[in-house]
Amino acid sequence: MLYLSVAALAAVLLLFVWIGLRARSTQAGLDDFVTARNSQSARAIGLSFLASGMGGWILFAPPEVGALVGPLALAGYALGAALPFVLFALLGPAIRRALPQGRSIGEFAEHCYGSAVRRWVGLISLLYMSCFLIAELTAIGAITGMLSDINGNLVVVGVAVATLLYTAWGGLRASMTTDRWQAWLLLGLLALVGAVALQRVPEATAGAALPGIPAGAALGVALTLVIAVTAANLFHQGYWQRVWAAESDAALGRGALLGGLATILVVAVVGGLGIITVMSGADVGSPPIPFFAMLGDAPAWLSLPALLLALTLVASSVDTLQNAIASLLVTEKRGLSLTAARWLTVALMVPVVLIALEGMSVLRLFLIADLLCATAVVPVLLGLWRRMSAPVAIAGALAGLLGAVLPGWVASGSFLQGLELASFPNTVPTLAPFAGALLASSLVSLAGALLWRPRLATPS
Secondary structure: OHHHHHHHHHHHHHHHHHHHHHOOOOOOOHHHHHHOOOOEOHHHHHHHHHHHHOOHHHHOHHHHHHHHOOHHHHHHHHHHHHHHHHHHHHHHHHHHHHOOOOOOHHHHHHHHHOHHHHHHHHHHHHHHHHHHHHHHHHHHHHHHHHHOOOOHHHHHHHHHHHHHHHHHHHHHHHHHHHHHHHHHHHHHHHHHHHHHHHHHOOOOOOOOOOOOOOHHHHHHHHHHHHHHHHHHHOOOHHHHHHHHHEOOHHHHHHHHHHHHHHHHHHHHHHHHHHHHHHHOOOOOOOOOOHHHHHHHOOOHHHHHHHHHHHHHHHHHHHHHHHHHHHHHHHHHOOOOOHHHHHHHHHHHHHHHHHHHHOOOOOHHHHHHHHHHHHHHHHHHHHHHOOOOOHHHHHHHHHHHHHHHHHHHHHHHOOHHHHHHHOOOOOOOOOHHHHHHHHHHHHHHHHHHHHHOOOOOOOOO
């Protein structure tokens, strides 16, 4: 079984490499490397949004949320994962018109507000995506150890090297081409694993009830997840690249809505499996891992499709993040050549892989990055409103930072305690910092824009 698993994992990775390398454009320049500008259909955009947004995290987080908090919180998770795509469907055409030759969220911020805001936005985006990338590689190492006898570190290195082979050479086109195959593969594998495993899960006892906590607390968790996941994903450079990769505004709109609906379906199904597993009375472990507990009563052969599912999920998000981080750095350093961009893609993966091999938890850092995104997301997107200006956007972002600390400050009577609570010392997402950040940044931005004189010209 060991050799079969190794052969299957290697075959899937080699398939992704072959697809990605075939997608490269021999005439491509740096712009095509980071944007694949105006080249992707609605279906390609939709499948790419689905594949790039999914990752190994969906086998852990949604099932755990569904199992411990219940359907309401799971619905919030699904909505938060899909809402950025809906916003890109609505705002994407305006972003394309405002910045037809754009490449990154940083360039959009500079177009609206100038270089100071661009640097801050770029830093937040880089921090969030780095955490995401480390978490994905760490996850595949852990999943490999749970589902097979293969050394997880070998798979971590294998995924990093395989995805680098085609993203460093083919850029965004290679990533988006593999996304289409990865999206269909993950949907098929998820259907197989879920269907077979559910047949083996013991029937729920007669007195079994839906897992969860009181409705008010569940609603708080749902709102926290909606704010945190939506705000963070709006700073995902990989999603911004697809705004300009779409062949038209209509293709972007339809593709983003397709990606959003598919994302809701996948998160709901995976989370629902976690709920059913708990209702069956199965031991989900501590910390709970309902998806993998469900596999415990399934046929042994199902571990291989489940491992291939995890590998596909991680590869689809890792290749997107590799190219996204490289494109963000390329646009921050003007004058970089295509060759330099390729080597930059390789170089940035070295520290990421080294950290992932340590197997440490990055959840707290992830939550802090999510909170930073929540402090700035409204001021950044309001850049499409001509009344907004750089001083107002900066004031809004600073208000968001204060709003994140304020709930803990008021509750404890200490600013330092409020600051510590806003850094999630127990690695548990709580509503107060996210709600405070979003409300404060929104109120100050809107009030400032209405009181400040309208922006007469858009800075270039």
